[in-house]
Amino acid sequence: MSETKSTHALEVRGLVKKFGNRTVLNDISFNLKRGEILVIMGGSGCGKSTLLRHLIGVLKPNEGEIHVLGTDITKLDDDGLAKVRRRFAMMHQFGALLNSLTVGQNVALPLLESGNVSESIADLVVKLKLELVGLTGFEHLKPSEISGGMRKRVGMARALALDPELLFCDEPTSGLDPVMTAVIDQLTLDMVHKLGITAVVVTHDMTSAFRIANKMIMLFEGQIIAQGSPDEIRNNPDPRLQQFIKGEADGPIPLKLSRDDYIKRLLSVD
Amino acid sequence: MQQPVPIQQQKKLSTLGNLVTSYHMEISERLEGEIPVVTIKGDIDLESSPKLREFLKTKSSSKCAKLLLDFAGVSYIDSSGLATLIEYFQATQPFKGKLALSSLSPRVRNVFEIVRLEQIFSLHPDTNSALAALNS
Numbered sequence A: 001m002s003e004t005k006s007t008h009a010l011e012v013r014g015l016v017k018k019f020g021n022r023t024v025l026n027d028i029s030f031n032l033k034r035g036e037i038l039v040i041m042g043g044s045g046c047g048k049s050t051l052l053r054h055l056i057g058v059l060k061p062n063e064g065e066i067h068v069l070g071t072d073i074t075k076l077d078d079d080g081l082a083k084v085r086r087r088f089a090m091m092h093q094f095g096a097l098l099n100s101l102t103v104g105q106n107v108a109l110p111l112l113e114s115g116n117v118s119e120s121i122a123d124l125v126v127k128l129k130l131e132l133v134g135l136t137g138f139e140h141l142k143p144s145e146i147s148g149g150m151r152k153r154v155g156m157a158r159a160l161a162l163d164p165e166l167l168f169c170d171e172p173t174s175g176l177d178p179v180m181t182a183v184i185d186q187l188t189l190d191m192v193h194k195l196g197i198t199a200v201v202v203t204h205d206m207t208s209a210f211r212i213a214n215k216m217i218m219l220f221e222g223q224i225i226a227q228g229s230p231d232e233i234r235n236n237p238d239p240r241l242q243q244f245i246k247g248e249a250d251g252p253i254p255l256k257l258s259r260d261d262y263i264k265r266l267l268s269v270d
Numbered sequence B: 001m002q003q004p005v006p007i008q009q010q011k012k013l014s015t016l017g018n019l020v021t022s023y024h025m026e027i028s029e030r031l032e033g034e035i036p037v038v039t040i041k042g043d044i045d046l047e048s049s050p051k052l053r054e055f056l057k058t059k060s061s062s063k064c065a066k067l068l069l070d071f072a073g074v075s076y077i078d079s080s081g082l083a084t085l086i087e088y089f090q091a092t093q094p095f096k097g098k099l100a101l102s103s104l105s106p107r108v109r110n111v112f113e114i115v116r117l118e119q120i121f122s123l124h125p126d127t128n129s130a131l132a133a134l135n136s
């Protein structure tokens, strides 16, 4: 299924990104083994989404190397990048579904765009992916007719349509209630443990982070201030880290949304 | 009823958009009594599953009564591969054709189970038990 068999799904070395003269990512280095879940944490504006956009090749760094599935994507042209892109997928922060299409058509999009799948096969794959995310029977509804949690799951189904080896998720559970968060987390765990894919998840939900992570990275103002196993992160004495961990989680089941989610809900016109 | 069956061998470079992917899937067939035993080797993925689909269409259009797919040599199956098997399963319903799969690796079996397909397909640990099920 793949031509490059590096044991690492990701290897990032000395990544620096500047917007104008502002350094947004500063000397980022980490590895991720295949079959593991990396959680990237950090407050709003610390650079999490910008880092993800580098990992999927949308942004090029000013300095550094980014090896994805064995290939340094900073050195690739568009054709080379397209070849690596075929092997990973991204679930976007706000689902990014097309409102004019049905749920099923949204999930089918990557399949039909790949150019190699007939419509009847694509229809069946859509059904399988909707089953995977617990939305069997919803294919004919429009995104506007389903809940936010369901839209997130449709986004997940679409990201999984082409069976990626590597899955990137930007805040897959933000704005979801604890039950729906647990559902998405379990899905991520199943994909990794049962199918052997690798996942990179950006989140600021600490309950969710500790539930799924093999490895964690804490970003602070564009720098990694800690990385390691969940236990190592839990026991790291850095006060910025401890404040983040304690400040965000209310115990095993958060009774309140995180501040950001609350504000987002309060102000959204959804 | 049994037609002489094409043996397909796929080993080539396929072009998909602007990317070139090498793949390797082989389909071969033998008879165990009256039951065709089809051995699939390699990866069943986006590039190779159309070949499997073509092959299975010859089976459904000849109303193949019993079919055994030996998965011992299958190292990977993606969703388009699963869809191809479901499509064949659907096509066998009008003539009540039987289908069994044998010798799935744990990883391949997981791909079926995660979307609960073990509840549709008859999955067996080896060809003997699959043949016994088809003969019962």
Ligand SMILES: Nc1ncnc2c1ncn2[C@@H]1O[C@H](COP(=O)(O)OP(=O)(O)O)[C@@H](O)[C@H]1O
Residues within 6 Å of the ligand: A019, A024, A042, A043, A044, A045, A046, A047, A048, A049, A050, A051
């Ligand atoms: N295209 C861009 N041009 C200029 N600044 C940007 C751009 N994208 C992000 N930034 C800035 O980089 C910082 C990190 O943003 P982002 O990665 O979105 O943070 P996070 O996802 O952690 O909330 C923010 O200060 C943001 O304003």
Ligand SMILES: [Mg+2]
Residues within 6 Å of the ligand: A048, A049, A050, A093
């Ligand atoms: Mg972000």
